[in-house]
Amino acid sequence: MKASEAAREVALHRIRSAKSTRPSPEDWAAAIENGDRDALGQAITLTESNRLDDLQTLTAILKAMKASKSPRSAANRIGITGVPGVGKSTFIEAFGLVLLHRGHRVAVLAIDPSSSRSGGSLLGDKTRMDGLSKQESAFVRPSPTSSNLGGVARGTYEAILLCEAAGYDRILVETVGVGQSETAVRDLTDAFLLLMLPGGGDELQGIKRGIMEMADLLVVNKDDGSNRPLARETASQYQQALRLFPPNPGGHTVQVQSTSALEKDGIGEVADAVDALVDQWSSNGWFETQRQQQRLRQLDEHVHGLVRIARWNASSSAASAWKRLQNEVANNARHPLDAAQEWSNLRTQQEP
Ligand SMILES: Nc1nc2c(ncn2[C@@H]2O[C@H](COP(=O)(O)OP(=O)(O)OP(=O)(O)O)[C@@H](O)[C@H]2O)c(=O)[nH]1
Ligand SMILES: [Mg+2]
Structure with a gap:
């Protein structure tokens, strides 16, 4: 059993053994809606359980949520993928801070962040998202959802709903772009961002064409220092390559942008681009169709x-x-x- 799974079992055990003292689903839901972070965190832990009774508790909480009664939530769900080391966590930190400055409340969920490396990543992510996780209006959950059910991201949809009920209106979902998990995240989010490295074709970056075709926005990261000329060249190559792609169902043109997550450069432009996509999808119907x-x-x-x-x-x-x-x-x-x-x-x- 991986350390992360053991920790999850301990957390689930604690929740179950508090059965007699724990709140009713209605009170639990109300606590989440009132911004109780522990209540939210524990409910997210339930989404990772493989036990029917835990999932029944979760269902009761979700049904008790007021938010679930509204036909369309105002929150945007944004998936972020890319090969290990491309800068996803650094980008999310910078992007999240921009969104906070714009008055949003930001939740970050990570799917299987430790899949490609042996441990260590959670700690690394915590330091990389340090600025964000310290903020009152942000909630960072580097949840290792390596489900032994075979489903890559089972429970993440419910985790998103819980975060939205807690008042977070920008949900960022990070996933490593090497396995099946990005397809799962594509299926959970409104907008899907693919981060790329400067230089090298997509084959070199280990990104399958299928993943490029799923992206709503391509972002060439690490556009800084001596990488700059290469990053710009890479961006224009991808722009060319995109012309050969089939039209996407959202009816939008996929753009290529360049950022330096490290120097927090170009991040506001990405936020603008995502807002513009969501506006377009809201008026052409794709937003609700996709949901x-x-x-x-x-x-x-x-x-x-x-x-x-x-x-x-x-x-x-x-x-x-x-x-x-x-x-x-x-x-x-x-x-x-x-x-x-x-x-x-x-x-x-x-x-x-
Ligand atoms: N020069 C430069 N380095 C960056 C940038 N963004 C991230 N890095 C560095 O790249 C390394 C990997 O960054 P992460 O944010 O952990 O990348 P990741 O994609 O989340 O990696 P995994 O979670 O391991 O898949 C770190 O050393 C970062 O400091 C950038 O814009 N410019
Ligand atoms: Mg990361």
Whole structure:
């Protein structure tokens, strides 16, 4: 078990064992809405749980939220991806501070920040987002959502909703742009920013074309010092390359911008560009269309996720049936589809 998972288990245990003293879902929701950071943090911990009772508590909290009753929240969800070391955390710190100056309340969620390195990253991120996490109007949660459910970002959607209910209106989600997690983050956010390094084609940067096609805005970071000429050249190369891309469903032109997250340069322009995109999507309908697609995808993912959790919480007879099916499939004695069908039939029979 990774240290981060152990810490999460300890936190979940603490929440569960306080069952008799902990607030009702209504009071818990009210505490979050009133800005109680501990209440928010603990509810986010629930989103990372693999236990049905925790998820039931979470559901009750979400249903008790006033915000969930409004048809469209005013918050913007912004995904930020890019290869390790491109400067995502540094960028989020600078970007977050700009948003705070503009009167926004900023929440930062990180998805699987430790996936590509061995530990250490959480500490690093805390120092990199030091200025932001100290601010009253900011909430930084470097949550290691390395879900053992197989879903990359299960729970992050709910974490976003919780942050919004707590009054944060700019939700920044950081993910490392090397695995599947960026697709998951794309499916959770309104605007998706891809950070790039100066120099090198996209292949060199380990960025797949598919990820470039998902981006709403490309940002060449580290446009400072001796990197400058190369950063500018890289930006114009990407601008050229984008012309060959298929039109994106939001109907906007994908722009390339340059920033120095370190020197906090060009960051306000990125914030302006994101605002302009959201304005455009609000008037052409894409904002709500995309949110609707995302909600439906969440429904689908949760159906799968809950089936998996139910399997873990299954009765001993169901558990031994599952073991038997696994064995048969592992030994090639049975087709996976056939075994899955038997499992699904078993479950249907058990239901009232
Ligand atoms: N020169 C320069 N260095 C930068 C800039 N932004 C970040 N860095 C440096 O690049 C290194 C990596 O920055 P991070 O912000 O941790 O990058 P990251 O993309 O979050 O990295 P991971 O979380 O490990 O994927 C650090 O040493 C930063 O100081 C920039 O704009 N210019
Ligand atoms: Mg980082």
